[in-house]
Amino acid sequence: MSPTSRSDRSMRALVHVIAMFVTVIATSPRVLLSADDGETPQDVKGLLERLEKVEAELTRLDSNRKNGPRRSGDERFLTLLETPHYGSTSYYQNGKWYFASKLVFINLGKQDVTVARKDIVLDVEGDSKALGEIPETLVNYSFRVGSKSFQIRDLKTPETIKVPSGGSASSWVFFGEMPSGPSIPKMTLSWKVGGKPHSLNVNEFCLGLLGLNVERIGPYGSLAVVTINGAFDMVNIDGFVAALDDLAAKKVVRVVIRWGKEAVAPESELRSWLQQRAQMAGTTVVNNSSRRQFPTVPATLRELHLVDPPGSSTRSASSGPIRLHKTEDDAITTALSSVYAVLPRDELLKEIQQGDVLTRAAALAAGGGRLDAERLPLILKLTNDGEPRIQNAALTALRHFGERRAVEQLVHYARTNKEPLVSTAIRSLAGSRYASAHRALLKLLEGQAPAGRVRIVKILAQYPRPLWSQALYDFSRDADAKVRLEAIRALVRVGHPEILTVLDTALNSGDAGLRTEAFNTLVARTDAKSEELALEFTLKALKTSPPDSPMTNLLTRTKDPRAVPLLLKHFSKNSGSRSTLINLLQQIGDESVAEVFIKEYPKLSEYEKASVLKGLFQLQSPAFKKLAGEALLSKNSSMVSAAAQGLQEDGGPEATALLVAALEKTTHSSTWSYTCNALGSIGSVEARRALVKARSSTDTNKQNYAKNALRSMAQRSPGYQYIYQARNYVQQKNWKMAVTQYTQAVTADDSLAEAFAGRANANHRLDKIDDARKDYEKACELDPYNALAITGKALIKVHDGEVLEGVKFVEANAKKFPNDWTFAYNSGCVYARSLENLNKNDKAENRDARRKTYQARAMEELQKATEYGFRDWSLMRTDPDLNSLRALPQFKKLLPQPTKPGKATTEKKAGGDFPKP
Known part of the structure; x- marks a missing residue:
């Protein structure tokens, strides 16, 4: 069956259903139900009309489409979407995508029905997604559809949605973890009513809404x-x-x-x-x-x-x-x-005379100037056309003609009070290349009322010509303030030798609008005279009121010390924005400012104290460190941030000691974050020692902050560039070159645990066990939290026949690496190698029990690794460390099944180093 005939049948069926039940809707009480308490009920008749409109739109488009049915199920139970939204927490690559919509059910049957929450499913490109709970990572976000805003936390679906006979009900549905762009996935919503499946093609329905x-x-x-x-x-x-x-x-x-x-x-x-x-x-x-x-x-x-x-x-x-x-x-x-601009003139003329109303206006406005003077009567005639857009276009075209009749017609419309015709006529006079049009406009300007003068002056500014200068200069002294204001704005664009005199006069006028315009203009100029006028005005204003934004910008640029006493006066009186005053004073002030800051510090709010701390640091006040040490122990994140930032930039022993003391004393997670980042940036021996100590904390957050800071320190090391190169060789399995690059890293910085661990791993691969053993030992000494070093050292022990010691070493360090797939995978390798050792050693103590334990623990760790994010299946399939597990059914089950030809697999190559003998 053709798409058109299928669509026609679908449309006829819908109309038939609506007709069947129109009497029921008209005579029944208005059933206005919703699954969500407090929602505005909906009129069933209105919902049917909306649904019919969508179906009609899809039918109109269907002749060019090849998609399948848009919906399926009993025609007495209809569905539509309201406010569908496919969104993201950030429309960049790291955003979390989701789909939300209100699902509206219409029951035209004779019995009440229910829809169970568990039966609502979204098919996304063949992948079925059940209606789960809203992810914690999304509950605090919101989105807008049209003029309405929706909080994601409120988009809940009840366990059952009851839809009464002849009525409607609605509920939100929300699906997280949706595919990211750029293409929107194909989506189909499905549910069951009385055991019968129903579905709705989301993409098709939304296309009908477009x-x-x-x-x-x-x-x-x-x-x-x-x-x-x-x-x-x-x-x-x-x-x-x-x-x-x-x-x-x-x-x-x-x-x-x-x-x-x-x-x-x-x-x-x-x-x-x-x-x-x-x-x-x-x-x-x-x-x-x-x-x-x-x-x-x-x-x-x-x-x-x-x-x-x-x-x-x-x-x-x-x-x-x-x-x-x-x-x-x-x-x-x-x-x-x-x-x-290039269309032959005869075709252009045809467009103007016979084209669509939209293209006639466009042809006239854009191409009318290309017509010969003999066509001027036509354009003049069209200025009186019954269609306003044609009139407007004709007036636009007249700017290209200098004939008296053209100028007179423009002047005629410029004198009318019909917008947009009057403004178009004035623009054509101002934009014309003919001097006669310019003279006519200046003459027209003379006899205008204030409102007309304002309009013309505004347009003159858009077409700056020296010819306007004197007229604008005269209007800058007009009795009407609005005319003066627009004349000054235009004069600034056009230019005039007396522009500074005009601005100075306006700056001292009694009209606030003129003063503001003149001052803002002077601030935007960078010549010495303009700055002098603006500064004089600012200093005068500061005697009675704090600075506004333009004044602040001016003082920031000029750093005029004359403003300091006046600004301090406002700071002490707490007038204006203290934070703005503090930021300004720290840029243009001296030691006198620091003294006032210190004196007022106890009286300030916490946010203002944070600003003062930044100011004291900028002013190099000796009091900064004392106040910063106290701020680090406060509970206010702004104060802690300001103190940590200043101490970090200082970077000296005293600053480091204050940060270390705060890291050890405080119990606030945000302070740990700020102090660890600061210590990581300082990077001294004392800073590293404090971070290593913090890494062994029993608090996971403190551990992580310290780990990240230490990692940041390592990555700034001069030897780290060689680690990057070495890892490239590791990916290529070029172990000799990897050893060479890791050696370069160790030579550049002998405190890089990652370099020692990486070189140990490469030597391990080359069967240089003694060299590997030494480097693993050194790496563990430098960094007891290096997963590669810990598991590598354990594997060496197993290799040396110290199976119990190797297993115990891994188990003793396991708590340091929660949710770490690298450590989990390599721990599985340690257990698998231990199992292989026992398989070859008939005389091992408790051999059978230990074999059973090691096998179970190996599989357990490998399972954890996959749960934590391990995806390098090719490594798992070929890794010789796992030979003792290869034949196990549970190991085979752990690996994904081979994909069908042509279908992409999801496989992630391990990015780091893996210890292998």
Whole structure:
């Protein structure tokens, strides 16, 4: 059966079902049920209308689609999705992805039904995901759909969802650990009603919500206008990009994206993505945000123009091509401007006279200037057209004509009060290349009321010409403050010899708006006279009030010491933002500032104390270390952070001693983090000794902070570059070169435990047991927490026949390595080698019992390794250390089954060193 006939049948069935039950809905009480207490109930008739709209949209699109049925099950039990969302905690590679939606059930049957939570399943590319609990890593996140925000912790599903006859019920469904982008996976929701399976194709349903329409307009269909009439979300984004792919395949290189009247505001991430793709289309610019995991827009689209989406309040400040537009007319005109610039004149004229209303306006605005003067009557006639967009386009085209009639028509519309025609006419006069138009505009300016003068002056600033200077200078002294303000703004752009005099006058005027504009302009200038005027104004203002943001920026740049006493006065009186004052004073102050800081320190809030600590460090005050030592023992993380950062930058013995003391005394996890990081950065012998001690703490958090700091210290060692090179040789199984590089590392830094352990492992592979033994011993001495060294030393003992000693050594150190797959795997190897030794030794004490124990412990450790993340199955299959386990059924079960031809396997090569004889 063809897709169209199947879709028609599905549509007819739905209409039939709705008709069957319309009487029930109309005569029954309004059944408004929800699975979640407190939710707004929903009208069944409204839900059916929404579902019919989605089905109708899918039927419209279906002739070009080959997907299977969109839903299955009893037609008396219908389902739709509300607010579907495929999101991530971060739209970069490390984000955690999830799918959430409200599932709405409609029961048109005669009996109440229930849907069990356990029966709701999401099929993701063939992988079934049961409806589990919300992961702890996601409960504190939220997301937005349209104008609504949802907390993930609230998206709970009850054990059973009761759907009454003739009514509806809804419940959230949430699935974590979803695949990351850039492609959205194929998803199907399924559940059971009365033992019968039901399902809904999520991707198809969301595509029906998108309301996507594509039309080709312009000469030779050179522009595609893509209209979004519904909800654009992270599920149907694939359908949207597929439409762009289809256009690219048809050699379309210009696209305008616009929004229908019923379109829903897209979420911020999608809106940002659209704006970035539009701005970067046709360029070779690489933006860091391209790491966001969204589908890829075809690179062959040279121009992608975007009309501001619903809810958009900002515009791109990019200096690149203009691709974001307030209106669809602007977008279409800009997109087709390059076409109309080269289109033969007879075809251009035909477009203006006979084209679609959208392309007529674009052709007129973008190409009207190419017409001969004999076509001027046509353009003049179109300025009086009944279609406003045609009028506006004709006024735009008149800027290219210097004839008296063209200028007079522009002046005529500039005198009207019809927007946007009046502004367009003024822009055409200002932007014209003809002096007659400029003179007419200046004359027009003379007789304008204040509101009209403001409008014209604003436009003059957009087309800076020396001709405007004197007029703008005159208006900068206008009696109306609004006119003066706009004249000053325009004069700054156009330029004038007396601009500083104008700004100085405005700076001392009685109008706050003029003063602010003049001051901000002076602050933005870097010439000496401008800075002098701005500083005089600032110093005067500081006598009565604390600095605002522009003043703070000015003082930060100039570091004028005259401001210090005035700023200290405000600091002592606690006026304004003390944190801002502290940050400013520490940059421009001297020892007098430090004295005031110390005096006021006990009275400050904890956050302000943190700022003062940073200031005292910057001012090199002797009091810093004493206060920092006290701050480290406080419970405030801001104070601890400021103290630790200053002591870290100091790096001296006294600073190190304060950090060590805090690490030993405090019981706060955040303080451990700050002090360990600081000590790791200092990297002295005393710092390392303190971290080694902290690593043996009974508190796991403290252990981990110390381990990370020690690892950071090691990686900054001059010998660590050789470790990286050695590991490359390890991957290539070039053990001799690995030994050479590890030796270089040891020579550069003889405290690098990783270098000794790595060289031991390489020599172990080369059967140089004596050399390996010495290096394992040294590595254990330097770092008792090096998993490779511990397990390697144990394997050497087993190799030497000291089986009991080797096993005991591993067991004695096991608590140091919780959840460590490297240690678990290598411990399994120790037990397996011990088992192999006993298998060959008939006279070993308690041989049978020990063999049984070692075998069980080996399998237990290998199982742990896989649970902790070990995935190098090829190593496990061939590792000679595991020969004694190879024939065991449980060992074979541990390995994944061979995959089918052509299907990818999930295998992770071990990145570190593994001790092998």
